[in-house]
Amino acid sequence: MGYRFSLDDVTFLRSAAGRDALARCAELTLSESSWLADVARARARVGVEHAAAVLETVLLRRKARGKLADPGQWLLTDDALQQASAYPVARHRARRLAGRDVHDVTCSVGADLVALAAVADRCVGSDVDPVRLAMAEHNCARAGARAWLLRADALRPVSRSAVVVADPGRRDSRGHRTWRPADFVPALDALAGTYAGRDLVVKCAPGIERDAVPWADEVEIVSLDGQVRESCLWSGELATTGRRASVLRGDGSVTTVTDAESSEAQVREPGEWIVDPDGAIVRAGLVRQYAARHGLGQLDHRIAYLTGDTPPPGVRAFRVLEHGKYSEKALRAALRRRQVGRVEILVRGLDVDPSRLRPRLRLNGPREASVVLTRIGSTPTAFVCHAE
Structure with missing residues (x-):
């Protein structure tokens, strides 16, 4: 839950002395291996009373990089x-x-x-x-x-x-x-x-x-x-x-995609591309609207993977190299035939754990591929693809 700041801590951190203390501790490593030594240095530099609040603030500002616009001067709590x-x-x-x-x-x-x-x-x-x-x-x-x-x-x-x-x-x-x-x-x-x-x-x-x-x-x-x-x-x-x-x-x-848009997307045979819509579109239940906007079809009306001959710009898409009914044996053979040694596995609609499947494929080759595993109707289907 992190350090519990008090109003006295905040008053100190906002003061000139607090700003100086934060600057004096800003370069500390604060890693797991250096923590005890860093705490000792902080106590020597800013005093025992304020060391914990200063160190927590330095850590939180580092964590906030990439989340807040300019966290270098912010005061934060871990939960916040x-x-x-x-x-x-x-x-x-x-x-x-x-x-x-x-x-x-x-x-x-x-x-x-x-x-x-x-x-x-x-x-x-x-x-x-x-x-x-x-x-x-x-x-x-x-x-x-x-x-x-x-x-x-x-x-x-x-x-x-x-x-x-x-x-x-x-x-x-x-x-x-x-x-x-x-x-x-x-x-x-x-x-x-x-x-x-x-x-x-x-x-x-x-x-x-x-x-x-x-x-x-x-x-x-x-x-x-x-x-x-x-x-x-x-x-x-x-x-x-x-x-x-x-x-x-x-x-x-x-x-932006909304439910006010047309949802007239059809289930169709696999095209040249498999499109994996952004998670926000899937979570919002707007896959059909997104498909209709871009002229895509669904592989199965219950599955969020889409297919078509031209993927929308800026979206993750997979160019289909081959596809067929999924079994480990058939997939292993297809990947070995293509000399695939590194594979990304995406699964939707099947009870398959990629982390367990990957070592069982026992691949060894110079090429990379993406595998999309899904269900079309009642048929488990594997797509061997090139991700773009």
């Missing part, structure tokens, strides 16, 4: 960093709220608040934890984010007309992740009830079941560079469709 959205995801969500008054009722250390403040007309952040609130004040100031901050319980409204944004805690008292919406802090239904009639945006884990949030008018699944990151629940006038998949790339591009 784990739950914070990657900045491109937070920025994507905030863009839908541009020009609105926004109240982040679970602002924590301000990771989402900074993105919201950049586009909102007026922005308020509140939290029940005074330590995180003090960190948020520091972080917003460092990022140049204009936001009013106050201590308040998310279930006791202190604003009237602003869009409400919430990111409920999803860990129990022992730090274990919880998946039940009733166990979130605050619970999802309690949030929805408290802000009934207001525009509400709630960030959740991507695995949340649609039936668990009947009050949500739109469920958006967001991925970043191929990794599904979160669900976002939109209610009121903010919702523009029932289901949405947003595929974000590091270059700033965004691909």
Whole structure:
């Protein structure tokens, strides 16, 4: 669960002495093998009283690289960093709220608040934890984010007309992740009830079941560079469709698929390519819409792999070299015939563990290939492919 910061820690870290202490410990290795020696060095440089808070802050800033836009001056807790959205995801969500008054009722250390403040007309952040609130004040100031901050319980409204944004805690008292919406802090239904009639945006884990949030008018699944990151629940006038998949790339591009699009994709014979849609599209149940948009077909109506003669740009696709009914013996023979020594194995719709199958293939050759294992109707099928 990480070090538990106190308000005194935050006050020190924000001071000139604290900034100097952080600078003096910034170059420490802080690896498992060097930890004891680094702790001794930190205590000698900044004193026993503050060494733990300084070392934890140095570590968290390192972990935040690639997640926060500029974490070098941030104050963080381990839990807050784990739950914070990657900045491109937070920025994507905030863009839908541009020009609105926004109240982040679970602002924590301000990771989402900074993105919201950049586009909102007026922005308020509140939290029940005074330590995180003090960190948020520091972080917003460092990022140049204009936001009013106050201590308040998310279930006791202190604003009237602003869009409400919430990111409920999803860990129990022992730090274990919880998946039940009733166990979130605050619970999802309690949030929805408290802000009934207001525009509400709630960030959740991507695995949340649609039936668990009947009050949500739109469920958006967001991925970043191929990794599904979160669900976002939109209610009121903010919702523009029932289901949405947003595929974000590091270059700033965004691909959006919604259930308002045509789903007239057909099951067809395998074409020249196998296309593996982004996880956000699969999780959002929008594979048919994506297929119809790009003129692709489904290998099987229950399987998310698509096929066609021209793959969409920017998507992972596999050029089919050969395919047939799957068995280990037949697959081994096909790969040896092609002199494949290294193989990537993707499975969908079959009970096959790639990590166990790979050594059983006993391959030895100079070439590489990708194998897609799936089911077409009742037939287990293997595709030997070249990934592009």
